[in-house]
Structure formats: C-alpha cells, structure tokens
Amino acid sequence: xxxxxxxxxxxxxxxxxxETFISxxxxxxxxxxxxxxxxxxxxxxxxxxxxxxxxxxxxLAWPNETFPVLxxxxxxxxxxxxxxxxxxxxMITMHGTIMIFFVLTASLTGTFANxxxxxxxxxxxxxxxxxxxxxxxxxxxxSVFMLASLFAPDGAPSAGWTVYPPLSALPQTSxxxxxxxxxxxxxxxxxxxxxxxxxxxxISTILNMRTKGMTMYRMPLSVWALFFTAIVGLxxxxxxxxxxxxxxxxxGLGTSxxxxxxxxxxxxxxxxxxxxxxxxxxxxxxxxPEVYIIILPAMGIVSEVLAIHSRxxxxxxxxxxxxxxxxTIMSFLVWAHHMFVSGMNxxxxxxxxxxxxxxxxxxxxxxxxxxxxxxxxxxxxxPASIFAVGFVSLFISGGLTGxxxxxxxxxxxxxxxxxxxxxxxxxxxxAAFFGMFAGVYHWFPRMFGRMMNNTMGYIxxxxxxxxxxxxxxxxxxxxxxxxxxxxxxxxxxxxxxQYANMNVIITVVTIIVFITQFIFIFxxxxxxxxxxxxxxxxxxxxxxxxxxPVEGIHGNWEGDLxxxxxxxxxxxxxxxxxxxxxxxxxxxxxxxxxH
Amino acid sequence: MDYxxxxxxxxxxxxxxxxxxxxxxxxxxxxxxxxxxxxxxxxGGAWTGFDISSVFSISTFIILFSSxxxxxxxxxxxKGNLGFASFALFLTFACGLLFCYFQYTGWxxxxxxxxxxxxxPNPSPQFLFVIVIIHAIHVLSGMLFLLIASVKSFMLLKSxxxxxxxxxxxxxxxxxxxxxxxxxxxxxxxLYLFGFLYFFL
Numbered sequence: 001x002x003x004x005x006x007x008x009x010x011x012x013x014x015x016x017x018x019e020t021f022i023s024x025x026x027x028x029x030x031x032x033x034x035x036x037x038x039x040x041x042x043x044x045x046x047x048x049x050x051x052x053x054x055x056x057x058x059x060l061a062w063p064n065e066t067f068p069v070l071x072x073x074x075x076x077x078x079x080x081x082x083x084x085x086x087x088x089x090x091m092i093t094m095h096g097t098i099m100i101f102f103v104l105t106a107s108l109t110g111t112f113a114n115x116x117x118x119x120x121x122x123x124x125x126x127x128x129x130x131x132x133x134x135x136x137x138x139x140x141x142x143s144v145f146m147l148a149s150l151f152a153p154d155g156a157p158s159a160g161w162t163v164y165p166p167l168s169a170l171p172q173t174s175x176x177x178x179x180x181x182x183x184x185x186x187x188x189x190x191x192x193x194x195x196x197x198x199x200x201x202x203i204s205t206i207l208n209m210r211t212k213g214m215t216m217y218r219m220p221l222s223v224w225a226l227f228f229t230a231i232v233g234l235x236x237x238x239x240x241x242x243x244x245x246x247x248x249x250x251x252g253l254g255t256s257x258x259x260x261x262x263x264x265x266x267x268x269x270x271x272x273x274x275x276x277x278x279x280x281x282x283x284x285x286x287x288x289p290e291v292y293i294i295i296l297p298a299m300g301i302v303s304e305v306l307a308i309h310s311r312x313x314x315x316x317x318x319x320x321x322x323x324x325x326x327x328t329i330m331s332f333l334v335w336a337h338h339m340f341v342s343g344m345n346x347x348x349x350x351x352x353x354x355x356x357x358x359x360x361x362x363x364x365x366x367x368x369x370x371x372x373x374x375x376x377x378x379x380x381x382x383p384a385s386i387f388a389v390g391f392v393s394l395f396i397s398g399g400l401t402g403x404x405x406x407x408x409x410x411x412x413x414x415x416x417x418x419x420x421x422x423x424x425x426x427x428x429x430x431a432a433f434f435g436m437f438a439g440v441y442h443w444f445p446r447m448f449g450r451m452m453n454n455t456m457g458y459i460x461x462x463x464x465x466x467x468x469x470x471x472x473x474x475x476x477x478x479x480x481x482x483x484x485x486x487x488x489x490x491x492x493x494x495x496x497x498q499y500a501n502m503n504v505i506i507t508v509v510t511i512i513v514f515i516t517q518f519i520f521i522f523x524x525x526x527x528x529x530x531x532x533x534x535x536x537x538x539x540x541x542x543x544x545x546x547x548x549p550v551e552g553i554h555g556n557w558e559g560d561l562x563x564x565x566x567x568x569x570x571x572x573x574x575x576x577x578x579x580x581x582x583x584x585x586x587x588x589x590x591x592x593x594x595h
Numbered sequence: 596m597d598y599x600x601x602x603x604x605x606x607x608x609x610x611x612x613x614x615x616x617x618x619x620x621x622x623x624x625x626x627x628x629x630x631x632x633x634x635x636x637x638x639g640g641a642w643t644g645f646d647i648s649s650v651f652s653i654s655t656f657i658i659l660f661s662s663x664x665x666x667x668x669x670x671x672x673x674k675g676n677l678g679f680a681s682f683a684l685f686l687t688f689a690c691g692l693l694f695c696y697f698q699y700t701g702w703x704x705x706x707x708x709x710x711x712x713x714x715x716p717n718p719s720p721q722f723l724f725v726i727v728i729i730h731a732i733h734v735l736s737g738m739l740f741l742l743i744a745s746v747k748s749f750m751l752l753k754s755x756x757x758x759x760x761x762x763x764x765x766x767x768x769x770x771x772x773x774x775x776x777x778x779x780x781x782x783x784x785x786l787y788l789f790g791f792l793y794f795f796l
Contacts, residue, residue: 127609200616208609238620242627245729254713255721257631273641273718278631285627 027137029129032552034136035114036447039440041136041143042107043521046433049098050514056091059083061507063489076151085488086175089158092486093176094150096161097184101191102146104294104432106139109195109233112297112439113202113226115447119545120223122211122562124555127204135197138190145187152180160486162283165258165276169250172264182251189244192237199230199237211544213564217321217595218583220543220568221314224321225300228328229293235332236289243282250274277342284335291428292331295395296324298435299366302388305438306370308541309385310377311579313569316369317595323362323369330359340408341415349408356406360399367396378572378579380539383457384442390465391434397469398427401476416486419479422472430468437461437520444524445538449550450531456523460516467513474502540580543568547584566593614773618780621733625784628729629791632722636795643717644796647789650704654697655789658734661690662782669775677752680771684745687778691738695731702727719796726788733784737777744769 025033055074058067059082066081077087114132118125126132150156158176159168163184171178206219206227219227246257250271258279259271307314314320333355340349370392379385401423404410414420437460444452483496490496490503537546544564548556562584570581573594587593636642668683702724710720747769 127606128613131613196617196620200613200620203616204609204612208605208612234616234620235623238623239627242624242631246628246631246725249712249721249725255724256718257635257721257725273635275635275638278634281634282627282631 027133029125029133030554031114031118031125031129031132032447034132035111037136038107038110038114038139039447041140042103042111043524045098045102045107045143047517047521049095049103050517052091052095052098054511054514055083056088056095057507057510059088060489061504063491086155086158088488089160089174089486090150090156090176090180093157093160093163097146097157097188099429100161100290100294101188102143104429104436105195105233105290106191108294108432108436109226109229109297110136110139110198111436112222112301112443113198113230115443116220116222116545117202117205117226118209118556119446119548120220120543120568121206121209121214122544122557122564123205123209124557124561126201127209128201131197131201135194135201138194138197142187142190142194145183145190149180149183149187152176152178152183154178155180157181157184162287163247164283165247165250165279166262169247169259170262170264170269171251182248185244185248185251189241189248192241192244195233195237199233202226202230203234211561211564217318218564218567220300221303221317221320221324222297222300224324225296225303228324229296229300232289232296232328232331233293236286236293239282240286243279243286246282247279277339280339280342281336284338285332287338288335289331291424292327294432295428295435296327298391298432298439299324301435301439301442302370302391303366303373304543305384305388305442306373306392307569307571308442308539309380309382309388310374311380311571312373312377313571313594314369315372315375316365317567317569319365320369323365326362327359330355330362334359334406337406337408337411340411346408353406353408357403360403360406363395363399367392367399382441382454383452383461384438384539386458386461387434387438387441390461391431391438393465394426394431394434394468398423398425398431402427414479416484417479418475418483418485421485422475422479425472425475426468430464430472434464437464440524442539443545444527444531445534445550446545448528448531449534449552450527450529451534451538452527452531453523456519460520460523463516464513467509467516470509471506471513474506478502540578542566542570542580542582544583547582567595570594610773611776614776618776621780621784624729625726625788628722628726629788632726632791633795635718635722641717642719644719645705645708645710647701647723647792647796650701651698651789654694654701655785657690657694657697658782658785661687661694662779664690665775665778669771672748672769672771677748680769681745681748681752684741684748684771688738688741688745691734691741695734698727698731723792723796726792730781730785730788734781737774737781740774741778744771744774 024030028034028037055070055077058070067078068081070083071078071081077083077090083091114126117123155175155178157163157168157180158174159181163181167173168177168181171181206223210219246255249255250257250259254270256271256274258276259269259274260276262269262271303314303320334352336344336348336352337356340352374389401419405414405420405423441452441457444450478496478499481496481499483490483499490499534550536550539546544562547562549558564583565586566581566583568583570576570583572579573581575591664683664687668680668687671683672680705720705723710717710723712721712724751769
C-alpha cells in the first residue's frame with residue numbers, strides 16, 4: 001500500500017495486457033468485476049438468510065408438528081423432527097446478522113458503489129483498486145468465519161444479532177455462546193475492516209477522481225447517497241469494532257467491561273464493576289446509523305431509477321442532497337431510542353424522542369420528492385421502475401410506524417414485540433431489498449451487456465410485493481396485542497392463541513416469497529448468458545456509465561475520459577430534440593443549466 | 596504536463612486522502628474506548644486511579660523521537676538519498692520495536708503492583724490494557740510497512756536505477772508520504788492517550 005503506488009502506474013490511457021481467468025475474474029482489481037463479486041456473494045448469503053427465516057417461521061406456524069425431512073437435511077438443528085429451541089435462537093440470530101451485515105450492508109453497497117462510483121463520476125477505477133480488492137477478499141474471509149459459526153459444534157451464535165452481554169459474553173449461558181459466538185465476533189471484526197476499506201475508497205474516489213466538468217452538483221443522486229453511506233460507515237463502524245474488542249476481552253481474558261455481579265447455576269462469577277448498558281450504547285451508536293447505511297444506497301438507486309423511468313428530472317435535486325446530509329448527521333443523534341426500556345432517565349428519553357421524530361423530516365422530504373418525480377411523468381413500466389415504486393410504498397408504510405416507535409411512551413409498550421419486527425422489516429429490510437432489485441434490473445445491462453427477462457421480473461415483483469405486505473402487515477396487530485418477538489412458540493400463552501392461524505398464514509406466504517426469489521435468480525443467471533443483447537444505452541439515460549463500451553473494457557473508456565457539461569437529470573427538457581440529453585452534451589448557446 | 600501524469604497525480608492525492616480517512620476512522624475506534632472509559636468511570640463504583648507518567652514515559656519519549664527519524668527519512672527519500680532514507684526508515688522501525696518493548700515492560704511493572712486486567716474488581720487497569728494493546732497493534736502494522744519501505748529503498752539503491760522513477764520529480768525513491776502521515780499519527784495518538792490516561796485514570 002505504502003510503497004507500491006508509484007510503480008502501479010495507473011495512467012490516463014486504457015491499456016490492455018493478457019489476463020488469465022484468475023487475474024480477470026477472481027483476484028481482479030477492476031471495479032466492475034469486484035461489483036459482480038459482491039453481488040454474487042450477497043445473493044448466496046441472501047438465499048441462506050432467507051432459508052433460515054423459512055426454518056424458524058415453520059416452527060412458529062406448526063410448533064407441535066414434526067418435520068423428518070428437515071431433520072434429514074439439517075440434522076444438527078433438529079431432534080425428533082422438531083427444531084431445537086437453542087437452534088431456533090440461532091436461526092433468528094443468524095438471519096438478522098446475515099441479512100443486515102452481509103447482504104444489505106456489504107453486498108448492496110459493495111455492488112453499487114463499485115459499479116456506479118467510478119462509472120458515474122467518470123473515473124478509470126477506484127482511487128485504490130488494490131484496497132478495493134482487499135475489501136472484497138476480507139469480506140470473504142469474514143464470510144468464512146460467519147459460515148463456520150453457523151456450524152460450530154456446540155451451537156451457532158444465539159444471542160440475537162445485537163449480541164447483548166451477558167448472554168454473548170459468557171460461554172456457559174447458552175450453547176451458542178461458546179465457539180460459535182467467538183467466531184461470530186471475529187467475523188464481524190473482519191467485516192468491519194472490510195467495510196472501512198471500501199468506505200475510505202469510495203469517499204476518496206468521489207472527492208478526488210471526478211472527471212472534468214463533474215462538479216459535486218452534477219453528480220447523480222446514487223453517487224451522493226453512496227458518498228453519505230460511506231461517511232456514516234466510516235464514523236459508526238469503528239465504534240462497533242471497539243465494542244467487539246471489549247467483548248472479546250471479556251470472553252477471552254476475563255475482563256469485566258460489560259459484566260457485573262453475575263450468578264450462574266447458584267455460583268457467583270468473579271466479574272464485577274462492568275456494565276451491560278455500556279455495550280448497548282456502543283452497539284447502538286453503530287446499530288442505528290447502520291439502518292441508514294442500509295437504506296441510503298437504496299434511496300440513491302431509487303431516486304435515479306424513478307427519474308429515468310418517469311422521463312422527468314428528479315424533483316428537488318438539492319433538497320434530496322440536503323435531506324441525505326440531514327439524515328447522515330441525525331443518524332448519530334438517535335441511537336438511544338433502542339434503549340428506552342433499559343432504565344434510561346426519562347428526560348434523556350425525551351431528548352432522544354425529539355431527535356428521532358426530527359429525522360422524519362428529511363425522510364419525508366425524500367418521499368415527497370419521489371412522489372412528485374413520478375407525478376405526471378411519462379412512466380415507463382418495467383421491473384426496475386416498479387421495484388422502485390414498491391420501495392417508496394414500503395418505505396412509507398414502514399416509516400409511519402417509526403414515528404410511533406420513536407416516541408418513548410409508545411415504545412415502552414411496544415418494545416420487543418412483533419410491531420417492531422413489522423416496522424423494521426418494511427422500512428429497511430424489504431424496502432432495501434426492493435432498492436437492490438430495482439438497481440439490479442436497471443443496471444444489469446451495464447454489468448453483463450444483456451437484458452433481463454421482463455415477464456419473470458413482473459412475476460417476481462408481484463408476488464414479493466404482495467407477499468411482503470401479507471407477511472408484515474398482520475404483525476403490527478400481533479405486536480399491538482403484546483406478542484413478544486424471539487419466542488420459540490406461543491403454546492403456553494392463551495392470550496396469543498388467536499394468532500395461531502395468523503402465524504400459519506404468515507409462514508405459508510414466507511415460503512412462497514422465498515421460492516419466488518429463485519425466479520429472480522434463474523432470470524439473473526439465464527439472462528447473463530442468453531438474455532437479449534443490450535444496446536449501448538437501453539434506458540435512454542443521461543449518466544456517464546451508459547457512454548462506456550457495452551463489453552466493459554479496462555479503464556472504462558477508450559482514449560480520453562468523457563467531459564461533463566450538465567447535471568444528470570435533463571429528461572424531457574423543453575426545446576430538446578430527444579427526451580434526454582446526455583451529461584456529455586455541451587450546453588447549447590443560450591441554454592441555461594438546470595439544477 | 597500530459598493528461599496521464601495529471602491523472603496519476605490526482606490518484607496519488609486520492610491515496611493521501613484515503614490515509615486521512617483511515618486516520619479519522621482509527622480516531623473513532625479510540626473515541627469508542629475513551630468514551631466507554633469515561634461512562635464507566637462516571638457510573639461510580641470501584642475505581643482506583645494510578646499514575647502512569649513514570650511507567651510509560653520512556654516509551655512516550657521513544658515514539659516522539661521516532662517521529663523525528665521518520666521526518667528525516669521522508670526528507671532524505673524526497674531528495675533521492677536512498678541509502679540514508681533506508682537507514683532512517685530502519686531506525687524508525689527499531690524505535691517502534693523499542694516503543695512496544697517499553698510498553699510491555701510498563702505493563703509488567705503495573706501487574707506486579709497488583710493492577711491485573713482480569714478478575715480485578717477495579718476496572719481501571721483493564722481499560723488501560725485494551726487501549727495499550729490496540730494502539731500497539733496499530734504501531735506494529737505501521738512497523739510492517741516501515742520495514743517494507745526500508746528494504747525496498749535499500750534494494751532500489753542496489754538495483755538498476757532506471758527501473759523505478761517518479762515521473763513527477765525524476766528522483767529515484769519509494770513512496771513515504773503515506774507512511775510518514777501514519778507514523779506521525781501514531782505518535783500524536785499515543786500522546787493523546789497518554790494525556791487522557793494521565794488526567795482521567
């Protein structure tokens with residue numbers, strides 16, 4: 001890193017040299033390939049994460065039934081055809097960890113930041129391609145550790161994705177708190193290092209490597225969103241690393257950062273003086289910004305996709321940027337709203353309530369601008385555009401319940417119920433997936449030079465969209481009735497027996513939605529090889545990535561880099577010959593640049 | 596200056612910026628530790644402070660001295676004085692090694708006084724322990740690159756001088772600007788941690 005930069009003469013010209021399969025597709029330094037690598041890895045993780053949710057949903061729907069088939073397939077997690085209680089806890093823990101960190105953080109940002117940042121700002125590659133490749137391979141190393149933790153002999157980690165001590169700190173508290181938890185912590189530490197390496201690179205590339213004419217206010221919103229995502233990650237993830245290090249010390253070296261006055265099986269442990277609440281503070285200082293790390297890239301993708309497919313400039317471009325900035329700053333001021341029931345001073349709870357409710361303002365500005373971008377647009381229906389609209393719908397539905405939960409008085413009642421599950425799955429789980437799908441359908445031609453199949457895309461969208469609401473809408477009512485999350489079954493609770501059938505419906509829909517995702521996967525891989533060949537600019541978009549040769553060359557552009565003359569949203573501009581004007585087209589005489 | 600050189604220059608500027616960002620994120624790690632320290636101390640309960648100024652004073656002096664040797668190495672390298680640069684880089688590496696050694700002896704001295712990190716009802720030594728170890732890991736990773744730069748500089752001296760030439764200055768050199776930033780940051784970071792621990796422990 002330090003000494004080799006001068007020798008690595010990344011010059012201004014595209015240059016070709018012979019590459020083997022391994023150097024081109026495996027240990028590649030090319031941002032386009034690394035983007036695909038992140039996408040493939042994320043898809044594999046998403047299938048596993050989804051499968052785990054099917055397993056624990058099956059248990060919730062039919063708690064007394066036996067499933068010998070599942071026992072044959074997953075013998076370590078089942079006894080007598082029934083999912084073991086500790087395995088159930090492991091399933092929910094790993095589902096959360098995989099989806100939040102490995103799919104929606106690493107893969108979503110990894111795929112689109114790598115693809116879009118150099119392309120859309122007109123750079124040959126990232127500022128440091130080596131660091132970029134290292135980021136991916138450390139992510140793979142983290143993935144290996146995380147996968148190993150799932151199959152740890154004494155049990156997979158089962159302390160929830162939030163890994164609160166003392167459950168996560170003491171191996172004797174549960175089977176999953178042994179080797180599995182240690183592997184989990186190592187995996188997360190590696191994961192953070194990988195995310196930081198990526199984030200450093202994205203910020204530096206955006207600030208330093210823009211092509212001639214690409215001022216900050218000429219950058220597409222997708223790049224702006226990825227820029228703010230990287231900043232949030234850069235400031236929040238190191239704090240989680242600190243928390244993980246302290247937890248590793250507590251586990252391995254007998255320190256008492258988070259442990260105090262604990263009695264296990266009647267015998268007191270030697271720990272004293274620590275505070276488990278301290279861990280919660282450190283964890284949520286990352287944990288809350290983390291949801292913005294997940295949703296900001298999706299917001300950027302959706303802003304871009306909606307404008308292009310509505311054939312209209314995005315409404316309120318600068319308002320969009322400043323609301324992204326507002327969300328970025330405020331994301332660091334709301335973490336303790338996850339801790340209203342931890343014995344917090346009510347005054348402090350009030351302060352965090354106010355900040356939490358304030359964050360609704362920039363979020364609402366964005367929603368308003370998406371809707372006004374669509375308003376009276378010449379909306380082109382295709383899988384990318386309807387997934388983007390689906391994102392807006394889910395974000396509104398999930399966001400509204402965020403206002404309930406942000407208020408400490410309501411949250412104390414609803415904390416750890418299915419209401420919370422419904423809220424965050426809609427607003428940052430499924431919504432972020434919809435943003436990711438919109439991005440994949442939209443930029444697939446740019447990534448692979450072929451088009452995806454629309455019919456399969458529509459089926460994928462229809463079932464997933466309706467399914468998402470069928471799964472999570474009833475959970476609001478369950479939560480309002482007090483049904484707690486993370487319970488193995490509800491057989492012992494008469495009060496919740498009214499929801500037994502609801503659990504069956506939710507599980508059946510979950511299985512259908514899970515199977516539907518294979519239509520997408522089939523469409524993806526089939527189109528990669530047999531899809532219709534993509535034209536140079538299939539969506540008639542204005543941004544720079546569509547000016548680079550379809551076949552994808554090293555250095556992105558032959559000869560000189562493109563020069564930018566206008567903002568990225570010149571769609572349906574009055575007086576123009578076509579309904580879009582590429583960013584590389586110079587302004588006509590007397591033409592005023594839009595903003 | 597032709598276009599490709601301009602692009603390369605910008606690229607090198609971007610590398611520098613990456614280092615600034617890495618420094619910022621590293622600061623956040625220690626902000627996490629020191630804020631946890633303050634929260635824990637403010638929560639009350641057992642807390643025995645002790646004076647660390649005599650225990651870690653030698654290592655503090657060494658890491659400050661190593662910043663000076665790093666500066667000398669950087670200047671020598673810039674002037675193309677490869678031999679001297681290689682020597683000064685190695686000297687900085689040796690200072691890093693000494694620093695780690697004196698951190699270790701300081702720690703041994705404290706444990707002999709009864710300040711154990713584990714199984715101790717007094718939480719102050721364990722915070723000190725974590726901060727010293729994580730800082731030392733940062734120093735060790737910097738030392739790895741110091742060694743690489745030093746060896747590379749020495750090999751360059753012995754090799755065919757036409758091999759690697761910085762196109763901007765036409766001077767034969769390795770790249771030490773990022774290394775130098777990182778190493779000075781290590782010194783400043785330790786100074787901050789030392790001051791923090793001195794006043795708050």
